[in-house]
Amino acid sequence: xxxxxxxxxxxLLVDDDPDLLRLLTIRLNAGNYRVTxxxxxxxxxxxxxxxxxxxxxxxVRLPGRDGLALFDDIRxxxxxxxxxxxxxxxxxxxxxxxxxxxxxxxxxxxxxxxxLLDKVAHAVNLGANAAAPAASDERxxxxxxSRSAQMAELLAEAKLVAASDASILIRGASGTGKELLARALxxxxxxxxxxxxxxxxxxxxxxxxxxxxxGHVKGAFTGAVASREGLFQAADGGTLFLDEIxxxxxxxxxxxxRVLQERAVRQVGANDVKPVDVRLLSATHRDLDAAMQQGQFxxxxxxxxxxxxxxxxxxxxxxxxxxxxxxxxxxxxAAKYQKRLNGFAPEALTALVGAPWPGNVRQLFNVxxxxxxxxxxxxxPLSLVQRALRVxxxxxxxxxxxxxxxERDYLVQLLRLTDGNVADAARLAERNRTEFYRLLQKYxxxxxxxxxxxxxxxxxxxx
Numbered sequence: 001x002x003x004x005x006x007x008x009x010x011x012l013l014v015d016d017d018p019d020l021l022r023l024l025t026i027r028l029n030a031g032n033y034r035v036t037x038x039x040x041x042x043x044x045x046x047x048x049x050x051x052x053x054x055x056x057x058x059x060v061r062l063p064g065r066d067g068l069a070l071f072d073d074i075r076x077x078x079x080x081x082x083x084x085x086x087x088x089x090x091x092x093x094x095x096x097x098x099x100x101x102x103x104x105x106x107x108x109x110x111x112x113x114x115x116l117l118d119k120v121a122h123a124v125n126l127g128a129n130a131a132a133p134a135a136s137d138e139r140x141x142x143x144x145x146s147r148s149a150q151m152a153e154l155l156a157e158a159k160l161v162a163a164s165d166a167s168i169l170i171r172g173a174s175g176t177g178k179e180l181l182a183r184a185l186x187x188x189x190x191x192x193x194x195x196x197x198x199x200x201x202x203x204x205x206x207x208x209x210x211x212x213x214x215g216h217v218k219g220a221f222t223g224a225v226a227s228r229e230g231l232f233q234a235a236d237g238g239t240l241f242l243d244e245i246x247x248x249x250x251x252x253x254x255x256x257x258r259v260l261q262e263r264a265v266r267q268v269g270a271n272d273v274k275p276v277d278v279r280l281l282s283a284t285h286r287d288l289d290a291a292m293q294q295g296q297f298x299x300x301x302x303x304x305x306x307x308x309x310x311x312x313x314x315x316x317x318x319x320x321x322x323x324x325x326x327x328x329x330x331x332x333x334a335a336k337y338q339k340r341l342n343g344f345a346p347e348a349l350t351a352l353v354g355a356p357w358p359g360n361v362r363q364l365f366n367v368x369x370x371x372x373x374x375x376x377x378x379x380x381p382l383s384l385v386q387r388a389l390r391v392x393x394x395x396x397x398x399x400x401x402x403x404x405x406x407e408r409d410y411l412v413q414l415l416r417l418t419d420g421n422v423a424d425a426a427r428l429a430e431r432n433r434t435e436f437y438r439l440l441q442k443y444x445x446x447x448x449x450x451x452x453x454x455x456x457x458x459x460x461x462x463x
Contacts, residue, residue, distance in 0.1 A: 010035075011120065011124075012038070014039075014062065016040065017059070027117065028117075028120065031117045033124075040062055041073075044056070052078065052081065052153055053081075055120060057083075057085075058086065058121070059087075060098075061088070068085075068098055078156075080156040081156070085099070088109050096209060130196050140184055140188040141158075141159075143180040147321060148316060150318055151313065151383075158184060167260075167280075168281050169281070169309050171309060176314060178312060179241065181310065183198075183241075188360055191239055191279055194237040195237070195238035196238070198240075199212065199231055199240075199241070201242055204252070206249045206252065210252055211224075211268050213231050213256070214232060214259070214267055216230075233265065240439070242281070243283050244286075246284035246286030247282050250296070257304060258279065259276070322357075325361060326352050327343065327344075330368055336372075342379055343381045352367070367385070370387075410429075420448055
């Protein structure tokens with residue numbers, strides 16, 4: 001593997017011929033590409049799980065799993081990742097078929113070095129993969145902090161579809177960052193300089209939601225003392241994000257469908273329609289397929305909204321991002337609370353990474369905020385993290401620490417039970433007095449401190 005340099009795109013090479021791998025690596029390094037070279041499809045899949053490159057170049061004939069099977073795996077897991085196939089004359093038909101199924105290109109051996117570099121440059125410049133922060137402007141997705149391969153692939157697909165005007169449905173559990181992804185899509189689109197407006201369809205009563213979306217004219221209903229434009233008109237030329245679209249009442253679904261079909265809105269109480277140019281993004285944590293089967297969501301609207309689906313992973317599925325996010329939130333919150341906070345203690349960070357996170361990134365932010373608010377020292381300790389997570393402290397102890405804590409607590413209870421009488425305590429513990437004294441000495445426990453007040457004082461005078 002070659003060393004990374006600023007601005008370098010990353011190419012994954014797959015070929016079982018070590019001489020060819022060496023030659024390709026030299027040529028690509030000379031073209032300012034960072035190269036990872038592996039000799040099998042299995043090794044390539046392992047590398048893809050660790051880091052997503054900008055391009056894969058693979059031989060068709062590989063030992064074990066061949067290059068076409070590898071291509072199929074890549075298409076299934078990383079749809080936006082371009083693949084160039086290397087083929088001998090005997091496998092040209094296979095390479096042509098793979099190209100028809102979505103491979104970026106194929107090159108026949110022996111191939112011209114300049115042609116190779118031209119193909120590689122073309123594939124990388126497509127921008128189909130946003131995994132290399134140094135190779136592209138990342139301001140469009142500034143709110144989405146991540147280093148995970150799964151998020152890199154999602155963001156690659158997002159940047160690819162952002163350039164179109166297709167409606168996008170964002171799926172994901174609560175707290176995964178659906179609005180942040182919607183805003184990133186807007187920022188990466190040609191509409192970036194126009195308004196981005198977000199509305200939560202589940203947070204507004206049905207009667208008000210219609211007016212909020214489409215506007216109303218004066219006198220349309222009680223309290224409508226003046227005409228008012230809706231969010232569709234406010235977002236004209238830009239992007240409207242409908243969060244929790246699955247909670248939208250059926251009557252409003254019909255009206256929304258009409259707006260999407262006619263690209264025009266009718267204000268509540270109005271007779272005429274007004275044209276609007278809006279790119280619609282929507283999101284839900286609900287299972288819309290189940291909602292359609294239950295008659296709670298219109299099928300025709302679903303297909304209008306779901307031209308492209310982007311699915312956000314849970315925080316538990318991208319644990320490699322937890323430490324990164326926690327440190328990012330810490331910096332923000334340290335400024336908010338005007339505290340000098342340097343970071344998390346190692347065991348505190350371990351507890352964060354190992355937590356279940358049912359509330360996803362939103363819950364992580366809340367936990368870090370609670371820890372920052374209560375912090376009294378620059379280094380944030382495990383105890384505060386456990387308190388914010390509502391995790392019993394014993395769960396974070398090592399076996400030896402837990403054993404020692406149990407032994408000490410057990411000895412304290414025995415001494416309290418026997419009023420500090422060592423003979424009685426040793427008998428209850430089924431240990432001889434010598435061994436019991438040794439345990440007391442280990443934990444620096446003084447039996448006289450557990451006697452009744454008079455006995456304790458008398459014992460002290462006799463010393």
